[in-house]
Each structure stands twice: as structure tokens, then as C-alpha cells.
Amino acid sequence: MAGAMVFTYAGGIVLGAVPYPPERVVDIIRTIIPGGLATATIETFQHWGLRALFLAVHAGLLLLGGYGALRLASIPAPGRRARVAVAVMVGLFVASLVLAVTAGGGMAWPALLVYAVASYGYTRIAAGVSLGRMLEPEVRTGETPLDAMRRSRRGFLGWGIALGGLALLAGAGVTRFIRRGPKVRIVGAAKPFVPPAPDATFPQVAGLSPEITPTDEFYNVDIDFLKPSVDSATWRLTVEGLVTSPSALSFTQLQNDFEVVEMAHTLTCISNEVGGDLISTAVWRGVRLKDVLARAGLGPSVSEIVFKSTEGYSDSIPMAKAMEDTTLVVFGMNGEPLPTEHGFPARIIVPGIYGMKNVKWLTNITAVDHHYRGYWEVRGWDDVARVKTESRIDVPASADSVHLPARLAGVAWAGDRGIAKVEVSDDGGTTWRPAVLKRELSPVAWRLWATDISPGSGPRRVLVRATDGTGQVQTSAPADPHPSGASGYDFVTFQVL
Missing domain, CATH: 3.90.420.10 (Oxidoreductase, molybdopterin-binding domain)
Structure with missing residues (x-):
């Protein structure tokens, strides 16, 4: 089964428009999962939940394939085993085709051949006999030369189908590599983004997020x-x-x-x-x-x-x-x-x-x-999904030890409302002092901020908050991401030496 899945996935990479059936199974499970369970999974595992589901589906299919192989191998009569194997092969092909058609991403005709070869390969190996033996009676006595000739012919046909499929994939891959067109190009902008002039007043701080993310x-x-x-x-x-x-x-x-x-x-x-x-x-x-x-x-x-x-x-x-x-x-x-x-x-x-x-x-x-x-x-997530006013401390990292002079720095954002002010607090929010804002990159982009770490030595716990362009101050009330986005103050603890 593992070989069949790898072959199908490779077929999609090489040929294109060959939906990967296990991924469709993941889609179906993901769609029918109740909202409360989906939310609880995200809150517990974050986005590793989807990866876990993907791996679980593959593990389940591998176990199912292994069980099917054991059941096939347990059938003593080669002819009957071959007939059951053919039925399994047809079932796998039809299931793959149904999953592909309902995937919604488009399917090209080579997918039919990929699914057929993958289904044949799995059942042929699992059965351990030529599937052509479904047509022959049980051999109760020694094999005659004519029987051997027929068996050889059927074996050649089966291997020919498998090797032909592999050759098609390899040939299509080579052709696609050789004949592939130039890299997709996009037109230039009639109204390009013009970066603002450099801000000479804003300090350079190692570890601060760049304005434009690579x-x-x-x-x-x-x-x-x-x-x-x-x-x-x-x-x-x-x-x-x-x-x-x-x-x-x-x-x-x-x-x-x-x-x-x-x-x-x-x-x-x-x-x-x-x-x-x-x-x-x-x-x-x-x-x-x-x-x-x-x-x-x-x-x-x-x-x-x-x-x-x-x-x-x-x-x-x-x-x-x-x-x-x-x-x-x-x-x-x-x-x-x-x-x-x-x-x-x-x-x-x-x-x-x-x-x-x-x-x-x-x-x-x-x-x-x-x-x-x-x-x-x-x-169960928010219909409006309006970005909240938030801020983050990038520097120093939690549990760092720093020597003065040193700086606190980070980013603040408020969706399409802009950032008017960022402040930090050294005393748990009792008092606040302003940070320096870098000039605005865009009205809909985050703003970088920085400020000096206040004098003194010993452990520190610093909070940060932002004020958006409408004058609304970031809320201190903590909230989980579900259902409307997280809120509360970011903070960092560190040691000043």
C-alpha cells in the first residue's frame, strides 16, 4: 500500500492534475468534523492538528492495506486468491476515481492510468500470484508445458502493464522537464509600491523583524x-x-x-x-x-x-x-x-x-x-474577523541577559487602522512610557518600534501596548484566539547585568 500511495503522489508531481486520494480522505474528515471538536483541536495542537490528521489517515490506510494483504495471502487456492485480488483492484480503482472526481481541483486523463497501475501493483504484490490466474482452474497435478507457457504469458502481460505505467510516468516527467515553458511571469504595476524614505532617526536593532518579510x-x-x-x-x-x-x-x-x-x-x-x-x-x-x-x-x-x-x-x-x-x-x-x-x-x-x-x-x-x-x-469562528490592535516584543528574547545600554524593540499592527503610538511599561502596567515609532511603511502595514531599556540591574518584566490610528488603545483583557482573535499585552522577562 505504501508503494501504491508513493506512486500516486509521484504521478501527481510528474504529470499534474492527478489528485492524491488520501488527501481527499483528509478533506472529507476535516469537513465533517463538528465545529467544537475542530476548534478544540486547534486550541490544543494549533496547526499541528491538521498534520496529525494527515499522518493518521496515512497510517490508517497503511494498516488497512496491510490487513488486506494478509487476508489475500491467507486464501490457499491461487485461482480464488486471484479473483478476490481482481475485485479488490477494481474497488481501489473506483474508490480512487470517486475521490478524485469529488476533489474539485481538476483531473487529467493520465490519472486513470496512475490509479490503475497503483491498484494493480498493490493487489498483485499482496496476492502473490498473477491476477491472470483468475481465469484458470485449480491445478491439482503437476504443471504441463502448456500450463507453464500460459502462466508465462500472463506474467509477461502483468509486468508489461506495470512497467508500461512506470515508463509513461518517467517519459512524461522527462518531456515535461525538457519542454517546460519559461518561468511564469507577471506584469509590472501601473501604480507600484514606492517605499518611504529611510528613517534616519530610527535605531538599528539586531533581531527586530524587517519591515518587509522575505x-x-x-x-x-x-x-x-x-x-x-x-x-x-x-x-x-x-x-x-x-x-x-x-x-x-x-x-x-x-x-x-x-x-x-x-x-x-x-x-x-x-x-x-x-x-x-x-x-x-x-x-x-x-x-x-x-x-x-x-x-x-x-x-x-x-x-x-x-x-x-x-x-x-x-x-x-x-x-x-x-x-x-x-x-x-x-x-x-x-x-x-x-x-x-x-x-x-x-x-x-x-x-x-x-x-x-x-x-x-x-x-x-x-x-x-x-x-x-x-x-x-x-x-464557530468570528464572521467579521476584524484584526485587533496588537503589539509584540521581538528584542530582547525571553530569559535573555543584557548589558546596558540596550534596546527593546518590536512591531505593532491594527489592520487597516494604522498605529499612532506604542508604549512600554516596566512596572506591570502602572505607568507607561512612549517608544519611538519608525515612519509608516503603509497605512495597512505594521509599524516597527524601539526604546531604550531603562537604567538599573536585575530581573525585568516589560509589557507593551499600542494605540491605533483611531485613538483606540489596545485592550489588556486576555482572550484566546477562538473565536475572534487573541488579545492582551505581550511581555518579556529578562535579566539586566
Whole structure:
């Protein structure tokens, strides 16, 4: 069974559009898990819960495959064993096909051959006899030359099918490598992001987060253990629902038919703990969602816009949010095409709202006249998902020992409301002193802050809080990430020598 799963997974990598059946099993289990159980799992194991489910499904399938092999091997008569093995092979093929068809990510014809070869390989090895023996009677006496010839012919046919499948995979892989087109390119922005002038007054602090997060360090959270692989040449973004002109935009049309803009924006996960690292900032390149909707022609009763992804994930935002200039359909990240793990070919970016509504691997935009509850909302998470005003201490690290002079430094964010002030407290929140803010990178990006560690030696416990652009001070009330995002003050304990 392990070999069959590895072969199928490799087939998807080499050929493309070959859904991996175990991943679909994970999807089904994940979908039917009650909301309370899903939430408890996330709160207990964070995002290791999905990894554990993925591993558990694979372990279960391996155990099931091992049990099936033992049962097949226990059938004494080769002919009957072969007949049962053929039935198992057909069952595996049909199950794989059903799982693939219902996966929603698209399936190419080579998947049929991959599933057939994988099913044959498992049952042939598990049965320990040629499956062609299902056609022959039991041999009660010694084998004749004619019997040997027939057995040889059947064995050759079986091995030919298996080797032919392997040859097809290898040949397709080599052809794809040799003939693959140039790297996907994205168009430049008509309105590129222009970084503000350097801030000479802000100190350089080792260990402080960079304003723009390198792409390979950008946090990544989603419901998929294996990320969807989407071909931009065949991908289409459908715009439908309560619109006058439904459409299906290609990757090229998305880039060429609308004004392309860039924006530095901080994205954070609703499951981020206070002081956590599920937050990053990138320069996103794409087109305004409102321009895409304007071309489609929205009906007068539209109240929400629903987004759906390749793998079936969905969520929605109110019309007012969809019409903001900063809500984008993006295809670029830090000057390059979106990486697969961040939603290639396109995703939604919605400033002010937690990442769960910033749908990746976008394939469908639907205008509706009712409230739509997305994947996490039906599992008990907040419908609005408004980013809270939060701050974090990056430097010094917890339990560090420091020599003065030294600095405290970190980041603060408030979605689309900006940051007006950051303060730190050395006495448990009785008094507060202001930190220095680095000039604003973007109204929808985090701000870096720094301040000197106050004089004196001994143990320290320092708190931090932020004030957003509306004047609202970060709440001190602690709250878990579920259901509306974590809150409370981040703090650090360290020793001044």
C-alpha cells in the first residue's frame, strides 16, 4: 500500500492534475468534523492538528492495506486468491476515481492510468500470484508445458502493464522537464509600491523583524497539508452570481484587463497567539476587486461577495469591504509570482480582516444577496474577523541577559487602522512610557518600534501596548484566539547585568 500511495503522489508531481486520494480522505474528515471538536483541536495542537490528521489517515490506510494483504495471502487456492485480488483492484480503482472526481481541483486523463497501475501493483504484490490466474482452474497435478507457457504469458502481460505505467510516468516527467515553458511571469504595476524614505532617526536593532518579510519566511497557514498545484495556463477566475455579465478570466486577462497596483500590507492569522509569529508583511501586486466586479456589473441587491478556492475552501466579505481600493485580487508577492503555498495563481487580500478570509488558490467570485458563512465561520469562528490592535516584543528574547545600554524593540499592527503610538511599561502596567515609532511603511502595514531599556540591574518584566490610528488603545483583557482573535499585552522577562 505504501508503494501504491508513493506512486500516486509521484504521478501527481510528474504529470499534474492527478489528485492524491488520501488527501481527499483528509478533506472529507476535516469537513465533517463538528465545529467544537475542530476548534478544540486547534486550541490544543494549533496547526499541528491538521498534520496529525494527515499522518493518521496515512497510517490508517497503511494498516488497512496491510490487513488486506494478509487476508489475500491467507486464501490457499491461487485461482480464488486471484479473483478476490481482481475485485479488490477494481474497488481501489473506483474508490480512487470517486475521490478524485469529488476533489474539485481538476483531473487529467493520465490519472486513470496512475490509479490503475497503483491498484494493480498493490493487489498483485499482496496476492502473490498473477491476477491472470483468475481465469484458470485449480491445478491439482503437476504443471504441463502448456500450463507453464500460459502462466508465462500472463506474467509477461502483468509486468508489461506495470512497467508500461512506470515508463509513461518517467517519459512524461522527462518531456515535461525538457519542454517546460519559461518561468511564469507577471506584469509590472501601473501604480507600484514606492517605499518611504529611510528613517534616519530610527535605531538599528539586531533581531527586530524587517519591515518587509522575505517570501520564504512569510507565515503560512491553511487547511491543506498538500498545497494545490494549479496550472496558470488553464486556470480561470469565474465571476458570477448576481451580476449582469458573468465572465471567466484567464491569468493573462486578469493582469492585462485591469489596472495593476501594489500595496505593502500586513497579513495575520486569527489563530495567532499574543506575541505569536503568525503575522508577516509583503508587497502584494494585483488588481482592485472593485474593478473586477464593476466589469461584471453588480445587481442592486448584492450584499456580500463570496470567494471559493481550488480545493473547496470558501469565505465572504461585505460589499462595503469589497469596494475598498485596498481590497485586491493579487497574483504577485514581493516582486515575484505568488508561490504555490501562498495561493498561486491568485488570491484575495483584504486589509483589516484576518487571514482566514483572504482566500488562496482563488477560482470563483460570486455576488450574493445573503450572508454567507465560510469554512471557519460554520466551525464557530468570528464572521467579521476584524484584526485587533496588537503589539509584540521581538528584542530582547525571553530569559535573555543584557548589558546596558540596550534596546527593546518590536512591531505593532491594527489592520487597516494604522498605529499612532506604542508604549512600554516596566512596572506591570502602572505607568507607561512612549517608544519611538519608525515612519509608516503603509497605512495597512505594521509599524516597527524601539526604546531604550531603562537604567538599573536585575530581573525585568516589560509589557507593551499600542494605540491605533483611531485613538483606540489596545485592550489588556486576555482572550484566546477562538473565536475572534487573541488579545492582551505581550511581555518579556529578562535579566539586566
